[in-house]
Amino acid sequence: xxxxxxxxxxxxxxxxxxxxxxxxxxxxxxxxxxxxxxxxxxxxxxxxxxxxxxxxxxxxxxxxxxxxxxxxxxxxxxxxxxxxxxxxxxxxxxxxxxxxxxxxxxxxxxxxxxxxxxxxxxxxxxxxxxxxxxxxxxxxxxxxxxxxxxxxxxxxxxxxxxxxxxxxxxxxxxxxxxxxxxxxxxxxxxxxxxxxxxxxxxxxxxxxxxxxxxxxxxxxxxxxxx
Amino acid sequence: xxxxxxxxxxxxxxxxxxxxxxxxxxxxxxxxxxxxxxxxxxxxxxxxxxxxxxxxxxxxxxxxxxxxxxxxxxxxxxxxxxxxxxxxxxxxxxxxxxxxxxxxxxxxxxxxxxxxxxxxxxxxxxxxxxxxxxxxxxxxxxxxxxxxxxxxxxxxxxxxxxxxxxxxxxxxxxxxxxxxxxxxxxxxxxxxxxxxxxxxxxxxxxxxxxxxxxxxxxxxxxxxxx
Numbered sequence: 279x280x281x282x283x284x285x286x287x288x289x290x291x292x293x294x295x296x297x298x299x300x301x302x303x304x305x306x307x308x309x310x311x312x313x314x315x316x317x318x319x320x321x322x323x324x325x326x327x328x329x330x331x332x333x334x335x336x337x338x339x340x341x342x343x344x345x346x347x348x349x350x351x352x353x354x355x356x357x358x359x360x361x362x363x364x365x366x367x368x369x370x371x372x373x374x375x376x377x378x379x380x381x382x383x384x385x386x387x388x389x390x391x392x393x394x395x396x397x398x399x400x401x402x403x404x405x406x407x408x409x410x411x412x413x414x415x416x417x418x419x420x421x422x423x424x425x426x427x428x429x430x431x432x433x434x435x436x437x438x439x440x441x442x443x444x445x446x447x448x449x450x451x452x453x454x455x456x457x458x459x460x461x462x463x464x465x466x467x468x469x470x471x472x473x474x475x476x477x478x479x480x481x482x483x484x485x486x487x488x489x490x491x492x493x494x495x496x497x498x499x500x501x502x503x504x
Numbered sequence: 505x506x507x508x509x510x511x512x513x514x515x516x517x518x519x520x521x522x523x524x525x526x527x528x529x530x531x532x533x534x535x536x537x538x539x540x541x542x543x544x545x546x547x548x549x550x551x552x553x554x555x556x557x558x559x560x561x562x563x564x565x566x567x568x569x570x571x572x573x574x575x576x577x578x579x580x581x582x583x584x585x586x587x588x589x590x591x592x593x594x595x596x597x598x599x600x601x602x603x604x605x606x607x608x609x610x611x612x613x614x615x616x617x618x619x620x621x622x623x624x625x626x627x628x629x630x631x632x633x634x635x636x637x638x639x640x641x642x643x644x645x646x647x648x649x650x651x652x653x654x655x656x657x658x659x660x661x662x663x664x665x666x667x668x669x670x671x672x673x674x675x676x677x678x679x680x681x682x683x684x685x686x687x688x689x690x691x692x693x694x695x696x697x698x699x700x701x702x703x704x705x706x707x708x709x710x711x712x713x714x715x716x717x718x719x720x721x722x723x724x725x726x727x728x729x730x
Binding site: 309312313316317319320324325326328329332333335336339340342343346356357360361 | 535538539542543545546550551552554555558559561562565566568569572582583586587
């Protein structure tokens with residue numbers, strides 16, 4: 279069964295390899311997000327903040343488990359299909375290690391938000407079951423409200439913070455784009471999935487525009503210049 | 505309602521303060537266990553091990569949330585009632601920081617197992633709803649099997665490991681007892697709960713014997729001298 283070259287039998291179904299790669303990248307992304315959010319929770323100035331970021335971490339681990347279970351259903355070994363994505367994701371995290379609580383909050387909202395938008399766009403090019411699963415594991419679950427409250431309160435207390443956090447957000451975006459390019463250069467199956475799904479260069483352009491627009495909305499919600 | 509001095513209206517119900525303290529200690533214990541297991545997961549030599557310890561961490565966070573919810577039901581503020589227990593629990597963790605994967609596995613099974621036995625014993629002296637909740641959040645959930653498999657495989661490959669891990673387990677037990685004594689010296693409500701529940705010195709003696717016996721069983725299961 280897993281030897282079939284596509285996830286379902288429809289003639290225009292995406293190749294199984296692309297779907298497995300996408301799920302593998304996202305599954306490792308969630309495992310890695312778990313570890314980094316759990317560590318960043320220790321930066322919280324209050325128990326309430328620490329509990330909230332710890333809860334986000336636990337939620338990511340739950341999503342990781344759902345993605346790993348789907349990979350097993352597809353006949354893939356989660357640990358094997360996650361392996362090619364470890365280096366890029368860990369590079370992203372080590373290049374964007376927050377040194378303050380507010381940096382970790384902005385990262386959890388802006389960085390993870392942009393990654394989620396990217397996965398959602400690519401998921402639309404896969405089969406229905408995969409797209410549905412990815413949509414389900416990428417729910418925001420109150421993270422926006424939390425980040426907006428923390429960052430706006432900090433800016434109100436000390437306006438100079440806004441400029442520093444805006445710079446920090448630009449660094450997050452820069453590193454996220456750079457690591458995504460590394461992954462795509464390495465994994466033809468994912469590049470093909472995007473090119474085939476977007477149709478042409480104009481399609482890819484509007485995909486990037488949608489991701490950029492949603493990023494700008496998040497920055498505005500935080501009260502930061504994008 | 506929360507101003508009532510006991511959790512339910514039975515005349516022999518434990519004082520509300522003891523129950524709140526016990527739930528507060530355990531709630532912080534679970535939050536702290538979450539953070540330390542999540543960090544220790546990074547020591548895993550394989551993705552499978554890392555995923556398994558990360559899943560344990562996420563489970564602890566879920567337990568923390570259930571205990572916090574119960575505290576809110578009792579009219580208590582979780583962050584306030586957890587605060588007095590932070591120092592002792594963090595001391596335990598900083599004095600028993602694992603330096604290898606196997607040390608972290610033994611800590612997750614032997615250290616957390618002994619703590620769970622202690623909480624279970626004390627929970628028996630509270631009201632039914634509290635005892636039931638504490639019993640529910642202290643389920644082992646496959647941790648024994650996992651620890652036994654990892655440790656026995658390591659000992660089979662390199663028998664000298666057994667002696668080192670047995671010493672490590674003794675250190676865990678020593679620090680756990682020492683921090684428990686600090687907490688009890690500080691919190692009269694908890695000492696009273698235990699003294700009242702156990703009945704007399706003989707009762708306390710048999711409580712300690714039960715905890716020690718279960719610890720010895722875990723050590724035997726791992727193939728370690730206790």
